[in-house]
Amino acid sequence: MSARIAARIARSAASRSVARSVVQKRALSALARPSVIRTAVPTLARGVKTINFGGVEEVVHERSDWPLEKLHDYFKNDTLAMIGYGSQGYGQGLNLRDNGMPVILGVRKDGVSWKAAIEDGWVPGETLFPVEEAINRGTIIMNLLSDAAQSETWPTIKPLITKGKTLYFAHGFSPVFNDLTKVETPKDVDVILVAPKGSGRTVRSLFKEGRGINSSYAVWQDITGKAEEKAIALAVAVGSGYVYQTTFEREVYSDLYGERGCLMGGIHGMFLAQYEVLRERGHTPSEAFNETVEEATQSLYPLVGTYGMDYMYDACSTTAKRGALDWYPRFKDALKPVFNDLYNAVRDGSETKRSLEFNSQKDYREKFEEELKVVREMEIWRVGKEVRKLRPENN
Numbered sequence: 151m152s153a154r155i156a157a158r159i160a161r162s163a164a165s166r167s168v169a170r171s172v173v174q175k176r177a178l179s180a181l182a183r184p185s186v187i188r189t190a191v192p193t194l195a196r197g198v199k200t201i202n203f204g205g206v207e208e209v210v211h212e213r214s215d216w217p218l219e220k221l222h223d224y225f226k227n228d229t230l231a232m233i234g235y236g237s238q239g240y241g242q243g244l245n246l247r248d249n250g251m252p253v254i255l256g257v258r259k260d261g262v263s264w265k266a267a268i269e270d271g272w273v274p275g276e277t278l279f280p281v282e283e284a285i286n287r288g289t290i291i292m293n294l295l296s297d298a299a300q301s302e303t304w305p306t307i308k309p310l311i312t313k314g315k316t317l318y319f320a321h322g323f324s325p326v327f328n329d330l331t332k333v334e335t336p337k338d339v340d341v342i343l344v345a346p347k348g349s350g351r352t353v354r355s356l357f358k359e360g361r362g363i364n365s366s367y368a369v370w371q372d373i374t375g376k377a378e379e380k381a382i383a384l385a386v387a388v389g390s391g392y393v394y395q396t397t398f399e400r401e402v403y404s405d406l407y408g409e410r411g412c413l414m415g416g417i418h419g420m421f422l423a424q425y426e427v428l429r430e431r432g433h434t435p436s437e438a439f440n441e442t443v444e445e446a447t448q449s450l451y452p453l454v455g456t457y458g459m460d461y462m463y464d465a466c467s468t469t470a471k472r473g474a475l476d477w478y479p480r481f482k483d484a485l486k487p488v489f490n491d492l493y494n495a496v497r498d499g500s501e502t503k504r505s506l507e508f509n510s511q512k513d514y515r516e517k518f519e520e521e522l523k524v525v526r527e528m529e530i531w532r533v534g535k536e537v538r539k540l541r542p543e544n545n
């Protein structure tokens with residue numbers, strides 16, 4: 151290790167330890183918490199809250215309004231038929247079951263999900279059925295098939311969703327883009343949405359920790375006058391903590407946009423661009439990775455997540471702060487046209503069309519795997535595997 155690299159690592163460790171001690175001190179001081187926490191004062195004591203988010207008032211519901219006894223009573227005459235056992239089916243289904251809700255599962259027999267469900271304790275003929283049978287037994291049909299499969303199976307499923315049942319989605323995709331998906335919902339049933347803001351694995355892990363994931367809910371069609379209440383109750387039953395009001399349209403546009411942007415595609419592209427330049431300019435793989443991904447995910451992004459962007463700036467050196475404050479507008483200006491293109495592609499249905507076409511192929515799993523293999527084998531992510539082994543917690 152060269153003296154410069156050693157000094158750099160020492161400096162970096164020192165700045166991280168300064169950041170940590172700043173964090174610890176600030177965490178102890180309520181006054182030092184980001185102002186958003188201080189201003190988000192609920193206007194009602196408990197349950198439904200109107201919260202001022204940066205000047206805009208929004209309604210948020212919380213799970214304390216729906217204790218388990220109330221949920222059990224509310225759904226005592228229902229059977230929740232969850233169709234599909236992918237990421238969301240796993241998280242929502244197991245949470246419902248652990249909450250003592252009357253839930254059964256419907257998946258195609260002997261497929262990957264059928265086997266996974268049996269491994270997780272769902273019992274064929276008791277709590278696990280082929281899709282059509284589960285729908286026939288259910289009063290609330292929770293459609294958690296993949297979005298492409300929702301479209302593909304709709305001609306078979308639609309006639310089974312008869313008057314008096316409720317149709318539930320975890321994404322606005324199928325009804326909002328019905329010109330492409332052909333999912334025209336029946337006219338005589340409540341149609342609602344609960345969209346957890348995270349993967350089904352997180353829906354499950356937060357539930358097991360006694361916390362709840364944040365979700366949004368929406369009503370597409372209210373026949374009974376109870377659709378909204380039912381959506382909120384179901385959101386809590388599947389493991390949500392706070393539940394934000396939205397519409398099917400807003401949910402699907404923002405979700406498709408976000409996952410292609412900052413949540414996944416955009417951040418991956420930015421990591422790659424920064425890493426490639428560092429490597430092309432002669433930096434070692436570990437240095438390029440540490441300065442691009444490791445410090446971001448292990449030190450700085452958690453600060454943004456816990457206390458906010460201003461706090462993260464504040465926890466860093468004046469050198470870092472000066473440079474980052476100068477450069478962020480350039481990145482924003484360079485990226486904004488790409489984000490506008492992306493939003494247009496979401497709104498005009500191009501992204502939906504692409505997703506439907508790709509994910510309807512019989513071999514979609516194998517094709518995804520081929521592309522993920524390319525990602526896995528990229529130098530940056532191979533380096534990440536080695537760097538993770540050297541983390542303090544792994545020593």
Ligand SMILES: NC(=O)c1ccc[n+]([C@@H]2O[C@H](COP(=O)([O-])OP(=O)(O)OC[C@H]3O[C@@H](n4cnc5c(N)ncnc54)[C@H](OP(=O)(O)O)[C@@H]3O)[C@@H](O)[C@H]2O)c1
Pocket residue numbers: 233234235236237238239257258261262263264293294295296297299302303320321323345346347348349350
């Ligand atoms: N994943 C997330 O982070 C997330 C977050 C919020 C909302 N959502 C929404 O939740 C819903 C479910 O998403 P997901 O990620 O959990 O599911 P997924 O993994 O995309 O879907 C898998 C399920 O669909 C079934 N399936 C696929 N093709 C089928 C077909 N032709 N016929 C019958 N079943 C078929 C699979 O069964 P087999 O095993 O038998 O193939 C499996 O049970 C979607 O609307 C999604 O947008 C997802």
